[in-house]
Amino acid sequence: MKPDNIIGFVRKVFNQPEGFIPLHVPHFGGNEKKYLADTIDSTFVSSVGAYVTQFEKMMADITGARYVIATVNGTTALHLAMVLAGVKYNDEVITQPLTFVATANAITHAGGIPVFVDVDKDTMGLSPVALKAFLDEFATVNDQGQCINKKTGRRIAACVPMHTFGFPVKIEEIMAVCTAYHIPVIEDAAESLGSYYRNKHTGTFGMLGTFSFNGNKTVTCGGGGAIVTNDEAIAQRAKHISTTAKVPHAWEFVHDEVGYNYRMPNLNAALACAQLEQLPAFIENKRELAGLYAQFFNGSPVTCVQEMKDVKANYWLNTIVFPDHQQQQEFLQESNAQKVMTRPIWQLMNKLPMYAGCQADKMENAQWLEERVVNLPSSVRFN
Numbered sequence: 001m002k003p004d005n006i007i008g009f010v011r012k013v014f015n016q017p018e019g020f021i022p023l024h025v026p027h028f029g030g031n032e033k034k035y036l037a038d039t040i041d042s043t044f045v046s047s048v049g050a051y052v053t054q055f056e057k058m059m060a061d062i063t064g065a066r067y068v069i070a071t072v073n074g075t076t077a078l079h080l081a082m083v084l085a086g087v088k089y090n091d092e093v094i095t096q097p098l099t100f101v102a103t104a105n106a107i108t109h110a111g112g113i114p115v116f117v118d119v120d121k122d123t124m125g126l127s128p129v130a131l132k133a134f135l136d137e138f139a140t141v142n143d144q145g146q147c148i149n150k151k152t153g154r155r156i157a158a159c160v161p162m163h164t165f166g167f168p169v170k171i172e173e174i175m176a177v178c179t180a181y182h183i184p185v186i187e188d189a190a191e192s193l194g195s196y197y198r199n200k201h202t203g204t205f206g207m208l209g210t211f212s213f214n215g216n217k218t219v220t221c222g223g224g225g226a227i228v229t230n231d232e233a234i235a236q237r238a239k240h241i242s243t244t245a246k247v248p249h250a251w252e253f254v255h256d257e258v259g260y261n262y263r264m265p266n267l268n269a270a271l272a273c274a275q276l277e278q279l280p281a282f283i284e285n286k287r288e289l290a291g292l293y294a295q296f297f298n299g300s301p302v303t304c305v306q307e308m309k310d311v312k313a314n315y316w317l318n319t320i321v322f323p324d325h326q327q328q329q330e331f332l333q334e335s336n337a338q339k340v341m342t343r344p345i346w347q348l349m350n351k352l353p354m355y356a357g358c359q360a361d362k363m364e365n366a367q368w369l370e371e372r373v374v375n376l377p378s379s380v381r382f383n
Contacts, residue, residue, distance in 0.1 A: 045358030049266025067235030077225035082110035215264025
């Protein structure tokens with residue numbers, strides 16, 4: 001399929017015959033201005049305010065998680081989740097090589113060392129088969145119930161699958177593998193708000209899950225993140241250490257451990273609440289767009305990534321796969337030259353200089369996808 005044909009279709013579905021078409025922009029069509037004005041009028045614009053509490057309740061209702069802790073962005077949520085899961089200095093954390101750099105960075109922020117295990121082609125996320133093969137070869141559980149990497153001697157403290165572009169990984173299968181090896185699971189659900197695996201929301205399978213509300217996400221508040229968990233003790237500690245570990249007192253400043261200033265400001269929470277009110281309409285709109293793309297590419301050598309059976313994806317970024325690397329590069333060059341913003345999938349984490357020395361498996365699927373995947377414009381199309 002020629003690049004011009006794809007570019008022409010993108011312009012058609014976005015009803016924009018000329019000019020720049022971004023990859024993903026936010027849509028503000030609800031109560032955003034009203035809630036922001038209310039926040040300013042209240043003077044509670046920082047990390048204390050009614051909208052922070054409301055945001056956490058709305059996220060709990062949407063995801064089905066018992067507890068939600070708001071944070072300033074998705075990376076801080078993921079870093080805090082590492083700390084809460086018990087990741088210590090020089091521990092290893094298994095994740096996928098095909099992910100946004102924040103996943104690996106958060107592991108490093110917690111003092112951990114990333115270990116990269118291959119993905120599945122159909123989900124673009126961590127493969128439970130590859131994970132089991134890696135652990136069967138390299139891991140053992142010691143007398144203290146800790147999973148140890150036999151090659152390095154380090155503790156494997158957590159596993160972080162990421163739901164790539166909003167397509168859920170095979171999370172139940174991953175959970176089963178990790179349970180057998182006594183490894184806590186932290187879901188990086190940054191991109192998958194509104195996505196479900198077997199009727200259960202992403203982020204709620206593991207010990208903890210994290211979300212992002214960056215400017216390019218389905219729901220945005222400029223910046224913002226959230227931790228979800230069903231464990232009350234973890235939730236209480238998350239709330240405590242995300243607010244500088246300050247002990248409640250009418251006037252004294254008492255802090256009982258090293259904490260983090262990670263609390264979401266009330267201004268951002270106000271914007272998030274207005275956006276969350278529109279989430280069902282956003283998802284419906286994005287799934288409609290995904291259907292148009294799928295119909296267009298049907299029968300073509302260029303394939304559209306589709307949700308698996310028993311999965312509902314939010315289709316945050318619509319994703320196509322070219323037959324080879326040359327066609328991928330030609331399309332990226334031509335589409336961006338014609339002001340239609342497209343992007344490849346991320347460079348593999350182990351190819352980045354700071355992670356080049358990390359242990360990894362063969363990563364054959366990740367390499368295959370890196371050479372072929374392209375994201376198409378995926379914004380909500382309300383006029």
